[in-house]
Amino acid sequence: MIAAPAIQTSSLSKYYGRTSAVQNLDLVVEANRITGFLGRNGAGKSTTIKMLLGLIRPTGGDGTILGRQITNPELNRQARAHIAYVAEDKPLYRYLTVAQTVRFAAAFYRDWRCDVAGKLLREYELPLNRRVKALSKGMRTKLALLLALARKPELLILDEPTEGLDPVMIEHLMQTIVARAAEGTAVFFSSHQIAEVERVADQVCILDRGCLVLDRSLDSLRESFRRVDMVFPVDVVEREFQLPGVERIRANRRQMSVLTSANAEGVIERARAFNAVSLEVAPVGLRDVFLAMVNGLESAIGKEN
């Protein structure tokens, strides 16, 4: 049986005054996978997550989360009982100690697992009697993560979970995310750590200026994205290589590098027609795909080089 999507949106949009934060978002997050949610600063990731959780109201469109309509406050509240969420700003009660915070959460959530909480407390080495306001930024992130990871939710939503964490903690978190997914929890997490997303995610969604510009499985991305590097006997104009499936072209007189999401064969054929003296085709990583799909940065990098 195919499980219903954990998240599904249709034309979901948000304006803050005249600022368009999210535009006509059609997003499907499958239940049985880890989905990485990428985008530049201000792309609209947190705004999307807050709309999904009913924390802010969409300007247009709607969707479902765990099968419940997101714009219906009662249904959204029911869904949230099965969702663990770590917000970008990791809000916690400043005057509670670590131990008090954990006890408070344990009493609050039905799906709380005391054994897991105890294990994470030991592994995260959090000072039990220290107040939240006296914790370092990374410690606060660890505590916020612990409160989500000690539960057994149907859906785990993490908004920039690695911010402020040291490399050991990032590694631990990635392993925990994979373990939770193996237990059947759907994971949806936003991150700027492209290498980590590439390592653990099954699916990648890229948001750019509020629009979804990529929604692909990492397997299909690895299979279909290619970089074609070419050298020609004479200068060649970019226009000749603007073919279907071409996402980015970098040209420098006789050299050209083309990134394709499909149809690398078409580019190779065109290269041969222009008598390329050198032709190399290579698979590309998520970082290159990200840089090709988002606006702004690419032209800035191009100018510097």
Ligand code: ATP
């Ligand atoms: P980052 O990676 O920097 O956290 P993000 O992808 O999470 O960014 P959002 O926080 O969703 O981006 O912001 C999307 C856009 O909406 C930005 O232009 C931001 O300035 C704007 N925005 C977000 N919250 C508000 C708000 N409360 N009032 C007005 N504009 C807002």
